[in-house]
Amino acid sequence: MNSGSLNGPWDIVIVGGGNAALCAAITAAEAGARALILESAPKPYRGGNSRHTRNFRCMHQGPLSVLTDSYGEDEYFDDLMLVTKGKTDEPLARLAIRSSEDCLPWMEAHGVRFQPSLSGTLSLSRTNAFFLGGGKALVNAYYNTAEDLGVTVAYDAEVTHMHLEGDQFTHLEARIVRIEARAAVLASGGFQSNLEWLTRAWGPAAANFLIRGTPYNRGVVLRDMLDQGCESVGDPTQCHAVAIDGRAPKFDGGIVTRLDCVPFSIVVNRDAERFYDEGEDVWPKRYAIWGRLVAGQPGQVGYAIIDAKSIDLFMPSVFPPNRADTIEELGAQMGLDGARLAATVAGFNAACRPGSFHPTELDGLSTDGLAPAKSNWARPLDTPPYYGYQLRPGVTFTYLGLKVSDRAQVHTARGPVRNLWAAGEIMAGSILGQGYLAGFGMTIGTVFGRIAGREAAAHVN
Amino acid sequence: MSTDLIAEARRQTEICNACRYCEGFCSVFPALTRNKVFADGDITHLANLCHNCRGCYYSCQYTEPHEFALNFPAALAEVRQESWERHAWPRPLARLFHESGVAIAAVLVAGLAFLFGMLQTLRPESGAGFYAYLAHGALVTLFLPAFLLPLASVAISLRSYWREIGGGRLGWRDIRGAAASAARLKNLDGGQGQGCNFERADRYSDRRRWFHQAVMYGFLLCFAATSAGTVLHYVVAMPAPYGPFSLPKLLGVPGGILLTVGCAGLAWLKTKADPALGAARVWGGEMAFVALLGATGATGLALYAATGTAAVPALLAIHLGCVLAFFLLLPFTKMIHGFYRFATLVVEEQKRRA
Numbered sequence: 001m002n003s004g005s006l007n008g009p010w011d012i013v014i015v016g017g018g019n020a021a022l023c024a025a026i027t028a029a030e031a032g033a034r035a036l037i038l039e040s041a042p043k044p045y046r047g048g049n050s051r052h053t054r055n056f057r058c059m060h061q062g063p064l065s066v067l068t069d070s071y072g073e074d075e076y077f078d079d080l081m082l083v084t085k086g087k088t089d090e091p092l093a094r095l096a097i098r099s100s101e102d103c104l105p106w107m108e109a110h111g112v113r114f115q116p117s118l119s120g121t122l123s124l125s126r127t128n129a130f131f132l133g134g135g136k137a138l139v140n141a142y143y144n145t146a147e148d149l150g151v152t153v154a155y156d157a158e159v160t161h162m163h164l165e166g167d168q169f170t171h172l173e174a175r176i177v178r179i180e181a182r183a184a185v186l187a188s189g190g191f192q193s194n195l196e197w198l199t200r201a202w203g204p205a206a207a208n209f210l211i212r213g214t215p216y217n218r219g220v221v222l223r224d225m226l227d228q229g230c231e232s233v234g235d236p237t238q239c240h241a242v243a244i245d246g247r248a249p250k251f252d253g254g255i256v257t258r259l260d261c262v263p264f265s266i267v268v269n270r271d272a273e274r275f276y277d278e279g280e281d282v283w284p285k286r287y288a289i290w291g292r293l294v295a296g297q298p299g300q301v302g303y304a305i306i307d308a309k310s311i312d313l314f315m316p317s318v319f320p321p322n323r324a325d326t327i328e329e330l331g332a333q334m335g336l337d338g339a340r341l342a343a344t345v346a347g348f349n350a351a352c353r354p355g356s357f358h359p360t361e362l363d364g365l366s367t368d369g370l371a372p373a374k375s376n377w378a379r380p381l382d383t384p385p386y387y388g389y390q391l392r393p394g395v396t397f398t399y400l401g402l403k404v405s406d407r408a409q410v411h412t413a414r415g416p417v418r419n420l421w422a423a424g425e426i427m428a429g430s431i432l433g434q435g436y437l438a439g440f441g442m443t444i445g446t447v448f449g450r451i452a453g454r455e456a457a458a459h460v461n
Numbered sequence: 462m463s464t465d466l467i468a469e470a471r472r473q474t475e476i477c478n479a480c481r482y483c484e485g486f487c488s489v490f491p492a493l494t495r496n497k498v499f500a501d502g503d504i505t506h507l508a509n510l511c512h513n514c515r516g517c518y519y520s521c522q523y524t525e526p527h528e529f530a531l532n533f534p535a536a537l538a539e540v541r542q543e544s545w546e547r548h549a550w551p552r553p554l555a556r557l558f559h560e561s562g563v564a565i566a567a568v569l570v571a572g573l574a575f576l577f578g579m580l581q582t583l584r585p586e587s588g589a590g591f592y593a594y595l596a597h598g599a600l601v602t603l604f605l606p607a608f609l610l611p612l613a614s615v616a617i618s619l620r621s622y623w624r625e626i627g628g629g630r631l632g633w634r635d636i637r638g639a640a641a642s643a644a645r646l647k648n649l650d651g652g653q654g655q656g657c658n659f660e661r662a663d664r665y666s667d668r669r670r671w672f673h674q675a676v677m678y679g680f681l682l683c684f685a686a687t688s689a690g691t692v693l694h695y696v697v698a699m700p701a702p703y704g705p706f707s708l709p710k711l712l713g714v715p716g717g718i719l720l721t722v723g724c725a726g727l728a729w730l731k732t733k734a735d736p737a738l739g740a741a742r743v744w745g746g747e748m749a750f751v752a753l754l755g756a757t758g759a760t761g762l763a764l765y766a767a768t769g770t771a772a773v774p775a776l777l778a779i780h781l782g783c784v785l786a787f788f789l790l791l792p793f794t795k796m797i798h799g800f801y802r803f804a805t806l807v808v809e810e811q812k813r814r815a
């Protein structure tokens with residue numbers, strides 16, 4: 001961070017450099033505010049988790065840009081309620097949903113390009129608009145737009161403290177630099193990259209979690225705000241976690257480490273025992289529970305085993321699977337007790353029944369008399385070569401966050417902080433307390449980023 | 462075949478295949494999603510489908526310092542470059558001229574010297590226009606082999622390349638499809654007409670497409686002008702010089718202008734683009750080639766403008782020297798990309814239908 005160039009006066013300082021931060025900065029700058037973005041990451045890693053995303057979920061009354069057909073407010077809301085099991089703030093959720101339709105043209109006007117649903121994701125072509133080039137392209141477009149609007153950006157600029165006096169934000173500290181501004185927007189994401197915090201919530205198991213996104217979302221500002229009595233929502237142990245390839249890097253592995261093979265496999269733990277119904281439902285509805293399931297197993301590790309019949313039924317992973325001609329050998333390769341794995345597979349195979357297999361729909365091809373059952377796609381593993389993938393919990397984001405109003409304003413127990421707003425992951429808990437709907441994270445960031453930018457600009461103007 | 466380059470490109474291809482975020486940029490990504498495992502020929506094919514727009518670099522979340530170290534444009538450029546040199550015949554010449562701008566300049570100088578020499582020694586007794594300085598017969602004796610031998614070399618290369626990437630029997634439909642996308646330089650539009658990320662880093666720009674379009678059509682027009690001249694000469698028995706409204710001039714003048722402007726533009730863009738996102742070792746050779754091609758256009762125009770003045774003999778030697786160097790080096794310079802690209806587009810049409 002080059003502190004010389006950061007001399008204000010600033011109207012609005014924005015903490016974070018992902019989607020929510022950029023939407024707020026652009027909106028504020030367009031309203032005439034002098035805005036400063038403080039991004040804790042160095043420039044090549046700017047953009048937080050947003051740079052790993054691929055789409056956002058968008059309501060629309062009729063075909064809109066790359067989106068087909070229509071996707072109305074009620075259907076969107078119902079989809080959300082289904083995954084959150086009702087743990088949803090209805091007014092805020094509906095606000096996000098309703099505003100999403102307006103976001104798409106706004107995004108296009110600010111440089112984002114969309115592309116038709118990626119191959120292998122046709123099921124989302126009606127509900128989710130995909131970014132051409134993915135989230136990093138979106139982030140680049142927004143940085144360019146912000147720069148053209150005169151927004152100043154500082155990288156390597158981790159904010160360590162937001163100073164409040166009464167119901168007023170006065171200045172912030174970015175390590176040793178003190179920056180004053182008339183208003184601030186917090187858009188610094190969740191705390192999932194803070195392993196200490198995760199360990200406090202999860203116990204020692206957290207040491208084996210992999211973090212799918214940026215290492216820079218350490219919750220420093222969130223902690224600081226909570227310590228100063230800002231109201232929080234959400235449960236610290238709630239996080240979105242999926243089962244990813246166990247060989248993924250500790251941070252930032254992103255989309256390529258995901259594994260979609262579970263429905264066509266049996267998944268065993270370190271003791272070569274199955275522990276959950278792999279075929280409970282179609283994968284898009286189940287992938288988000290497998291992170292927790294694997295987290296609950298000894299050593300936080302699982303092993304998905306498939307045979308040659310299924311190897312082409314899912315998107316390739318970035319790491320090649322283990323491969324062997326017998327189950328024993330495969331088990332040994334993966335560090336499992338080969339004989340026990342063979343016994344588990346034999347038991348599973350014996351419980352499979354004849355029937356027709358349909359990889360893309362619930363086919364009812366279930367095991368008979370096996371616990372736990374596999375309710376669909378249960379075909380015996382009998383065709384070598386056999387393949388195995390190691391699974392680990394991969395944390396996408398955490399839910400604990402700041403409570404905000406429908407104007408994205410941050411609150412303490414005494415009431416709203418007059419010149420402080422929050423947007424994106426840091427306040428997403430205000431909307432959903434558990435579960436996740438693909439593409440909703442970017443919707444929340446865009447909608448509330450724009451609201452925060454607008455409100456902050458109105459305050460300083 | 463350089464197994465290292467192929468292996469590195471394969472490593473990156475597999476990462477892209479698990480990601481696919483860049484699917485909308487170009488035809489490389491839809492092509493790679495057809496496979497799960499990539500034979501060497503598949504990688505060479507993908508590499509020759511890529512035109513180094515760099516969209517997939519600037520939008521990649523895995524570029525360095527990330528440990529996946531994606532630089533897909535460079536990985537493919539290295540494989541592509543190596544494939545041109547490997548299939549070239551004779552092979553050692555290819556590596557020399559692709560890499561070395563100095564070597565290209567040397568051939569040019571030799572060509573110029575040779576032509577000045579010819580002007581001195583072979584000056585005909587009579588003749589009109591250029592033929593007052595260089596007899597038509599001498600020109601043909603020199604340029605016919607200088608044109609045909611390189612083409613024969615190209616044919617040999619393409620045959621072996623075609624086999625490597627698994628091309629099937631040539632069909633009309635595939636040629637038509639390939640021609641349609643080549644004519645519009647469709648793949649240079651970034652997928653949506655926004656262009657490349659070439660000279661403006663992570664901002665899109667259409668300049669490269671326009672300049673390249675100028676070069677391509679300029680070149681084709683110049684080529685057509687020469688062909689028209691040949692036809693006029695041999696079929697209609699109407700030898701040069703031609704007036705301003707003759708077919709050779711109507712084609713040649715706009716062609717020369719497009720070629721000159723396009724080459725100047727491409728060279729300018731190249732100075733602004735990051736060399737690390739291409740095959741860096743051939744930067745000099747590419748630059749020299751663009752200069753040579755541009756000079757061919759510019760000297761042709763100058764020669765025409767100088768008609769009737771004392772500058773004609775010198776300009777004629779310079780222009781013909783450029784043309785000579787260009788043709789002789791055709792199989793061993795960036796010019797070869799046009800042939801490979803077209804062959805690859807045809808094979809891609811075949812593979813898409815298969």
Ligand SMILES: Cc1cc2nc3c(=O)[nH]c(=O)nc-3n(C[C@H](O)[C@H](O)[C@H](O)COP(=O)(O)OP(=O)(O)OC[C@H]3O[C@@H](n4cnc5c(N)ncnc54)[C@H](O)[C@@H]3O)c2cc1C
Nearest residue numbers: 016017018020040048049050054159213424425439441442
């Ligand atoms: C692999 C992956 C794929 C995903 N795919 C999708 C998808 O397709 N669609 C979707 O909707 N959602 C997706 N998500 C979720 C999505 O990434 C988030 O919901 C969204 O990016 C949140 O945006 P944000 O701006 O709030 O946070 P982020 O984009 O994470 O930005 C937070 C920013 O704050 C900075 N920061 C943190 N602490 C500080 C500090 N103290 N000082 C200064 N700066 C700080 C960070 O460096 C970062 O720039 C995905 C997540 C992951 C990990």
Ligand code: SF4
Nearest residue numbers: 477480481482483521
């Ligand atoms: S270049 Fe990067 S973002 Fe694009 S498809 Fe490949 S891995 Fe994904």
Ligand code: SF4
Nearest residue numbers: 487511512514515517
């Ligand atoms: S550089 Fe451009 S053409 Fe080449 S693979 Fe990447 S996006 Fe496609």
